[in-house]
Amino acid sequence: MAKPFLSIEQLTQRYPDGQGGEFTVFENASFGIEKGEFVCILGHSGCGKSTIMNILAGLAEPTSGVVKMDGQHVSGPSLDRGVVFQNYSLLPWLTALKNVTFGVSARFPAWSKEKVIEHSTAFLAKVGLTGDAIHRKPSQLSGGMRQRVSIARAFANEPKLLLLDEPFGALDALTRGTIQDELIKVWSDTDQTVFMITHDIDEAILLADRILLMTNGPMAQVAESVEITIPRPRNRTTIVEHPNYYAIRNHLVHFLGQRSEDLSGQPGDGVSRPETVRIDLTDAQESEEPEPAAPILRAVEG
Amino acid sequence: MKALSENRKAALLSILILVVGCLIWEASIPAQKAVGELTEYELLTGGGQPKAGVPPPSQVLVKAWEQLSNPFYDAGPNDKGIGIQIGYSIYRVLTGYLLAAAVAIPLGFLIGMSSVAYKALNPFIQVLRPISPLAWMPLALFVIQDSEMSAIFVIFICSIWPMLINTAFGVAGVREDWVNVARTHELGPFKTAFTVILPAAAPTIVTGMRISIGIAWLVIVAAEMLVGGTGIGYYVWNEWNNLDLTSVIFSILMIGVVGMLLDSLFGLLQRTVAYTE
Numbered sequence: 102m103a104k105p106f107l108s109i110e111q112l113t114q115r116y117p118d119g120q121g122g123e124f125t126v127f128e129n130a131s132f133g134i135e136k137g138e139f140v141c142i143l144g145h146s147g148c149g150k151s152t153i154m155n156i157l158a159g160l161a162e163p164t165s166g167v168v169k170m171d172g173q174h175v176s177g178p179s180l181d182r183g184v185v186f187q188n189y190s191l192l193p194w195l196t197a198l199k200n201v202t203f204g205v206s207a208r209f210p211a212w213s214k215e216k217v218i219e220h221s222t223a224f225l226a227k228v229g230l231t232g233d234a235i236h237r238k239p240s241q242l243s244g245g246m247r248q249r250v251s252i253a254r255a256f257a258n259e260p261k262l263l264l265l266d267e268p269f270g271a272l273d274a275l276t277r278g279t280i281q282d283e284l285i286k287v288w289s290d291t292d293q294t295v296f297m298i299t300h301d302i303d304e305a306i307l308l309a310d311r312i313l314l315m316t317n318g319p320m321a322q323v324a325e326s327v328e329i330t331i332p333r334p335r336n337r338t339t340i341v342e343h344p345n346y347y348a349i350r351n352h353l354v355h356f357l358g359q360r361s362e363d364l365s366g367q368p369g370d371g372v373s374r375p376e377t378v379r380i381d382l383t384d385a386q387e388s389e390e391p392e393p394a395a396p397i398l399r400a401v402e403g
Numbered sequence: 404m405k406a407l408s409e410n411r412k413a414a415l416l417s418i419l420i421l422v423v424g425c426l427i428w429e430a431s432i433p434a435q436k437a438v439g440e441l442t443e444y445e446l447l448t449g450g451g452q453p454k455a456g457v458p459p460p461s462q463v464l465v466k467a468w469e470q471l472s473n474p475f476y477d478a479g480p481n482d483k484g485i486g487i488q489i490g491y492s493i494y495r496v497l498t499g500y501l502l503a504a505a506v507a508i509p510l511g512f513l514i515g516m517s518s519v520a521y522k523a524l525n526p527f528i529q530v531l532r533p534i535s536p537l538a539w540m541p542l543a544l545f546v547i548q549d550s551e552m553s554a555i556f557v558i559f560i561c562s563i564w565p566m567l568i569n570t571a572f573g574v575a576g577v578r579e580d581w582v583n584v585a586r587t588h589e590l591g592p593f594k595t596a597f598t599v600i601l602p603a604a605a606p607t608i609v610t611g612m613r614i615s616i617g618i619a620w621l622v623i624v625a626a627e628m629l630v631g632g633t634g635i636g637y638y639v640w641n642e643w644n645n646l647d648l649t650s651v652i653f654s655i656l657m658i659g660v661v662g663m664l665l666d667s668l669f670g671l672l673q674r675t676v677a678y679t680e
């Protein structure tokens with residue numbers, strides 16, 4: 102089987118526990134992500150999702166294990182991997198537009214100033230920010246607008262991989278819905294590979310091609326990879342009517358509510374790839390049965 | 404509307420306090436003279452002459468008019484216009500201050516970025532900082548052998564600490580998220596320093612600069628009283644020796660006004676680099 106676009110191999114992270122010993126956040130985590138895929142990772146707080154993301158971003162070094170993108174070892178941050186941080190991380194002394202041009206001119210140093218501005222403005226418009234608002238500083242924008250700027254900054258750089266750490270965690274439900282739609286719109290326009298952390302099950306089902314499920318820490322594992330067998334384009338109001346929706350949702354709820362706890366603390370055996378789960382009630386044959394070991398499946402096209 | 408009227412009220416009250424204060428001051432002067440007999444001290448210092456008493460504000464005003472209408476005259480070493488004297492002081496303050504900034508800001512960056520540098524330099528800073536700048540004067544005069552340069556050195560040494568400490572503090576306190584933004588955009592160390600760390604730390608750095616310029620202006624008066632020759636500090640002292648209290652009061656006021664202008668200049672700078680998170 103061909104190597105996936107992004108492959109995470111036997112990633113282990115240990116931290117000192119403050120009493121002279123160390124604790125293992127996760128051990129031997131291995132999984133892959135295909136090009137153009139939208140993958141969400143779900144897990145309880147503290148299981149190590151942000152730690153994984155920081156390693157993928159190159160902002161942190163794992164205790165052991167490797168991350169390969171396009172067959173290349175990931176070491177250190179790179180413009181090929183864009184990050185949207187949970188707290189937006191906009192530079193507060195720059196306007197919304199300048200926050201985006203800041204990234205774009207770093208990504209495309211050869212571009213003229215006009216081209217940088219034009220490109221940045223276009224991406225801000227894609228997330229619904231136009232006119233006067235783009236000349237305001239982050240402190241003069243609402244939380245939702247700030248997160249839009251942050252998403253525009255990441256997408257405008259056209260990275261090979263986009264990493265989002267609970268991007269909508271601090272937003273109210275209505276704003277969250279709108280920005281989710283905008284995110285999907287930008288994503289489908291650009292065909293970027295996205296890896297997103299969330300703790301919102303419905304958000305994950307709406308957005309993802311595949312959901313990775315993590316057991317509780319310490320010694321967390323990426324236990325399952327659940328395919329979202331709902332065709333795109335998806336719509337938040339009609340998605341619930343799809344026959345697979347509640348089956349998938351129940352599976353996820355059950356995992357987070359019960360099995361994440363039961364499965365936690367089991368040491369990895371070195372090749373612990375997540376089990377692929379495919380729930381498809383529209384499929385006549387054996388649904389809700391985990392398929393035999395085919396660790397990475399392609400995204401289901403709509 | 405309400406804020407405006409409040410400001411207006413405050414302005415009116417300020418003027419009222421000024422006028423009443425001056426009137427009381429003016430009125431109390433003849434009463435003082437009416438005592439008639441001169442104290443021994445006044446006799447010794449030649450207090451009998453009209454210049455000897457505390458002058459009334461009207462006299463100070465006349466003096467101010469006289470001086471300010473021709474601030475740059477130069478009639479020999481002991482008789483220069485107030486503008487020239489203040490010019491000398493500002494020149495010394497700015498020279499010492501800018502030298503201090505040129506040292507303190509890069510060094511503060513280094514200390515703020517590296518905890519090893521911080522730990523290594525901290526004991527020196529802690530010992531040197533509480534030393535009164537004037538305590539350096541004899542050593543400076545001996546080593547530098549030049550009163551002008553010594554005064555500048557004293558300004559340098561007194562203005563370096565707030566800038567150094569604030570720069571280090573501001574740089575160390577830059578949010579990791581912002582540094583991560585720089586890292587994920589592959590900015591080099593210099594680009595990161597100038598486009599992320601400097602603007603992030605600027606409000607703290609400028610606060611340090613503002614404190615420093617205030618201290619420098621306080622110290623220059625004392626320093627010039629010691630080294631003599633020129634400058635507003637020397638001028639005050641010289642007028643005291645001439646027993647020209649009107650000039651003394653006028654120059655005290657000028658010291659206040661210049662200090663206020665310097666401070667508001669940095670206040671303006673502070674406002675331009677400020678940001679809200």
Ligand SMILES: Nc1ncnc2c1ncn2[C@@H]1O[C@H](COP(=O)(O)OP(=O)(O)O)[C@@H](O)[C@H]1O
Nearest residue numbers: 116117126145146147148149150151152153318
């Ligand atoms: N730099 C660190 N030093 C020590 N422990 C850490 C560090 N970063 C994270 N941890 C610990 O690792 C675990 C996983 O953290 P994190 O990845 O932030 O979880 P999540 O994002 O899934 O909520 C937590 O128990 C956290 O306390």
Ligand SMILES: [Mg+2]
Nearest residue numbers: 150151152266
């Ligand atoms: Mg987290």
